[in-house]
Amino acid sequence: MNLEQVTIDYLVRIQGATFGYDASPVLEDVSLTIPPGAFIGVVGPSGSGKTSLLRLLTGTATPQRGTITRRRGLAVAYVPQLETVNWNFPVTVAECVLMARTGRTLPWSTRQERAEVHRVLGRLGIEGLAGRHIRELSGGQQQRMFIARALLRRPQLLLMDEPTTGVDLTSRHDMLHLLGELNAEGVAILLTTHDLNGVAAHLPRLVALNRTVLAVGSPREVITGPVLERTFGAPVEVLEHLGMPVVLDRYDAADHRASA
Ligand SMILES: Nc1ncnc2c1ncn2[C@@H]1O[C@H](COP(=O)(O)OP(=O)(O)OP(=O)(O)O)[C@@H](O)[C@H]1O
Numbered sequence: 001m002n003l004e005q006v007t008i009d010y011l012v013r014i015q016g017a018t019f020g021y022d023a024s025p026v027l028e029d030v031s032l033t034i035p036p037g038a039f040i041g042v043v044g045p046s047g048s049g050k051t052s053l054l055r056l057l058t059g060t061a062t063p064q065r066g067t068i069t070r071r072r073g074l075a076v077a078y079v080p081q082l083e084t085v086n087w088n089f090p091v092t093v094a095e096c097v098l099m100a101r102t103g104r105t106l107p108w109s110t111r112q113e114r115a116e117v118h119r120v121l122g123r124l125g126i127e128g129l130a131g132r133h134i135r136e137l138s139g140g141q142q143q144r145m146f147i148a149r150a151l152l153r154r155p156q157l158l159l160m161d162e163p164t165t166g167v168d169l170t171s172r173h174d175m176l177h178l179l180g181e182l183n184a185e186g187v188a189i190l191l192t193t194h195d196l197n198g199v200a201a202h203l204p205r206l207v208a209l210n211r212t213v214l215a216v217g218s219p220r221e222v223i224t225g226p227v228l229e230r231t232f233g234a235p236v237e238v239l240e241h242l243g244m245p246v247v248l249d250r251y252d253a254a255d256h257r258a259s260a
Pocket residue numbers: 021022026044045046047048049050051052053
């Protein structure tokens with residue numbers, strides 16, 4: 001075993017990365033390491049660079065300064081924000097999933113490819129929707145379909161942009177449960193979320209991002225008044241409930257003070 005094999009214990013490492021779409025950077029001096037088995041949530045306000053960070057991780061964007069090192073042969077899959085998808089595209093769920101693998105749809109697929117699509121749809125509990133048009137799915141089902149597409153690539157790292165936006169409470173809970181299972185099976189996960197109480201507080205590790213990484217740690221270390229104020233640029237009140245941090249938005253905070 002050579003020295004490199006001994007010391008590389010990460011899937012992706014970003015060091016001092018600066019990135020912008022034009023002259024002004026949207027990410028500046030970002031350093032972040034994703035170890036094998038990680039389950040990380042990235043939190044930050046709209047426009048803070050969360051999607052851009054995912055683009056650096058997938059390799060669809062390249063930093064103007066700094067480096068990104070990926071473990072050799074790393075399989076990365078990306079689940080986009082639902083609102084960026086053209087849901088009128090005339091395909092069924094099975095076809096859409098299959099296209100992620102082959103670029104082709106059903107008439108030209110092999111029996112093995114179709115069997116794999118059904119296996120992965122079954123794994124996500126949406127096998128019964130295989131023949132439906134993608135437009136007919138609920139938000140939670142659409143997310144599952146995209147996770148199915150991602151899993152077909154057998155990723156070691158799954159990147160997800162806002163996986164719980166537009167889904168109801170039960171679907172959000174099911175989604176977190178599913179992601180927890182995938183993570184326990186060895187898939188590293190990094191997702192972005194706006195939902196501090198419903199999603200971020202339940203993840204093992206968080207990154208607070210606003211143009212640069214402002215904090216990395218457990219929810220108790222990151223979901224704090226000072227870190228959130230630096231990240232979101234406004235005072236945030238944080239309580240503790242059953243050992244977990246709970247963020248009060250201003251409206252809730254006012255109610256809380258009134259009833260205290
Ligand atoms: N393709 C693009 N061309 C030019 N500017 C872009 C492009 N994509 C994003 N930006 C800008 O880069 C900044 C960071 O955007 P990004 O989408 O990474 O933030 P975000 O944290 O994911 O936001 P949100 O939470 O709203 O999805 C924003 O100011 C945005 O307007």
